[in-house]
Amino acid sequence: MENRTFKDSIYNAIAGLTKAFSHANRLEILDLLANGEKTVEQIAVQTAITVANASQHLQLLKNARLVKSRREGNFIFYGINGRKAYAAWQALRDLALEAEPAVQVTLRQFRGDTFLKGVASPQNALLLDVRPPDEFAAGHLPNALSIPIEELPQRLAELPRQKTIIAYCRGPFCTLADEAVQLLKANGFDAVRLEETYLDHKLLNDEIWQN
Amino acid sequence: MENRTFKDSIYNAIAGLTKAFSHANRLEILDLLANGEKTVEQIAVQTAITVANASQHLQLLKNARLVKSRREGNFIFYGINGRKAYAAWQALRDLALEAEPAVQVTLRQFRGDTFLKGVASPQNALLLDVRPPDEFAAGHLPNALSIPIEELPQRLAELPRQKTIIAYCRGPFCTLADEAVQLLKANGFDAVRLEETYLDHKLLNDEIWQN
DNA sequence: AATCTAATCAAGTAATTGTTTGAATACTTG
DNA sequence: CAAGTATTCAAACAATTACTTGATTAGATT
Numbered sequence: 150m151e152n153r154t155f156k157d158s159i160y161n162a163i164a165g166l167t168k169a170f171s172h173a174n175r176l177e178i179l180d181l182l183a184n185g186e187k188t189v190e191q192i193a194v195q196t197a198i199t200v201a202n203a204s205q206h207l208q209l210l211k212n213a214r215l216v217k218s219r220r221e222g223n224f225i226f227y228g229i230n231g232r233k234a235y236a237a238w239q240a241l242r243d244l245a246l247e248a249e250p251a252v253q254v255t256l257r258q259f260r261g262d263t264f265l266k267g268v269a270s271p272q273n274a275l276l277l278d279v280r281p282p283d284e285f286a287a288g289h290l291p292n293a294l295s296i297p298i299e300e301l302p303q304r305l306a307e308l309p310r311q312k313t314i315i316a317y318c319r320g321p322f323c324t325l326a327d328e329a330v331q332l333l334k335a336n337g338f339d340a341v342r343l344e345e346t347y348l349d350h351k352l353l354n355d356e357i358w359q360n
Numbered sequence: 361m362e363n364r365t366f367k368d369s370i371y372n373a374i375a376g377l378t379k380a381f382s383h384a385n386r387l388e389i390l391d392l393l394a395n396g397e398k399t400v401e402q403i404a405v406q407t408a409i410t411v412a413n414a415s416q417h418l419q420l421l422k423n424a425r426l427v428k429s430r431r432e433g434n435f436i437f438y439g440i441n442g443r444k445a446y447a448a449w450q451a452l453r454d455l456a457l458e459a460e461p462a463v464q465v466t467l468r469q470f471r472g473d474t475f476l477k478g479v480a481s482p483q484n485a486l487l488l489d490v491r492p493p494d495e496f497a498a499g500h501l502p503n504a505l506s507i508p509i510e511e512l513p514q515r516l517a518e519l520p521r522q523k524t525i526i527a528y529c530r531g532p533f534c535t536l537a538d539e540a541v542q543l544l545k546a547n548g549f550d551a552v553r554l555e556e557t558y559l560d561h562k563l564l565n566d567e568i569w570q571n
Numbered sequence: 572a573a574t575c576t577a578a579t580c581a582a583g584t585a586a587t588t589g590t591t592t593g594a595a596t597a598c599t600t601g
Numbered sequence: 602c603a604a605g606t607a608t609t610c611a612a613a614c615a616a617t618t619a620c621t622t623g624a625t626t627a628g629a630t631t
Contacts, residue, residue: 160384162462173371240451251373
């Protein structure tokens with residue numbers, strides 16, 4: 150094989166893979182799926198696109214081997230396909246967080262500075278997971294309390310008023326924890342948001358990636 | 361700001377960044393620039409595209425902050441912009457090497473199995489850097505001997521016949537070391553190719569990323 | 572078997588991205 | 602300051618990618 154042919158072939162194949170990452174909806178889908186399996190319609194609703202469109206993005210992600218699917222009854226559940234798929238997305242995300250002004254500006258505009266980076270869990274704090282129950286069940290930060298965001302208004306009594314509440318959800322671009330912090334503050338709690346999700350820590354131990 | 365607006369804005373901004381990675385020529389350019397600064401024409405020649413086309417890809421990479429440029433006389437030298445830019449490309453590359461069959465097949469077809477993964481430098485071996493002198497000067501593996509590929513035919517006498525020669529160049533998709541191994545074997549040497557380049561190790565120590 | 576549901580497919584159009592060509596710009600050197 | 606060189610720009614065309622719509626498929630339920 151010619152050197153040029155070899156390089157063209159390799160770099161085109163890799164570019165084909167990276168193209169799977171280069172669409173806003175697909176990145177959002179990866180973030181979603183990293184937190185647990187979802188059906189096509191759930192994904193479509195969460196990302197505010199049509200079902201057909203979501204299906205097409207999922208096909209593309211599946212062809213790129215970034216996600217996998219399994220059928221259960223009438224539903225097809227999609228999930229992220231392995232540790233390296235998330236690691237690559239994470240590397241791109243971190244690069245953008247560090248180097249892309251548009252990302253920094255939008256984040257600051259939306260969230261201000263009232264969030265934690267990293268999980269140096271303070272002494273006098275409670276870690277609160279506000280994702281849906283199935284996502285909590287699929288994996289969560291150690292010692293976190295699970296109260297899905299919809300139930301939070303009714304379950305404020307369960308939270309200690311003398312502790313700082315650290316809320317987290319699906320990662321830096323998920324808004325569930327932002328809503329939680331807003332609600333908690335409005336009710337007199339000391340609340341702050343953690344940007345990372347459990348996956349960003351779990352990557353260190355391989356346990357959840359046994360696929 | 362609306363939740364949906366926030367997410368659209370963020371994911372679109374990141375997708376804009378990842379699009380910079382989703383073209384074969386741009387990936388090849390990143391590999392090149394990671395090994396040292398190059399002028400537009402050098403890049404065009406190496407990647408077998410026109411100068412105007414290379415310039416446009418470089419503009420795009422520069423807008424995405426993956427590369428930076430500086431003028432020196434008539435020339436503009438482009439170089440990779442920081443550690444995380446290379447780290448993201450590395451994460452994508454590793455994902456492709458592990459999960460993309462097209463990449464694996466092409467690599468095997470071109471190179472067979474006669475290469476090393478990782479640099480567990482054996483005792484009785486000599487590490488040979490066959491890249492151009494300026495790239496060697498910009499950074500290299502410890503204890504490596506520099507003989508640019510063009511000079512290799514005339515300088516075979518400098519190499520020990522009782523040792524295994526481990527040749528490396530710009531990374532897994534560079535063909536310089538393959539040519540070297542071929543030449544060395546044809547001349548009776550025991551030669552093998554290392555796929556990684558010095559950057560893949562240097563990432564561990566931060567020294568070279570002081571930009 | 573008929574019906575229902577979730578998901579996918581196919582086709583058409585819209586939008587974006589890539590490449591080529593030739594001209595223009597920015598800087599250097601004589 | 603004129604001439605030369607490396608790079609960029611601009612415009613036109615080509616190729617790819619994305620989204621919508623409506624129909625179809627695959628499996629579950631009755």
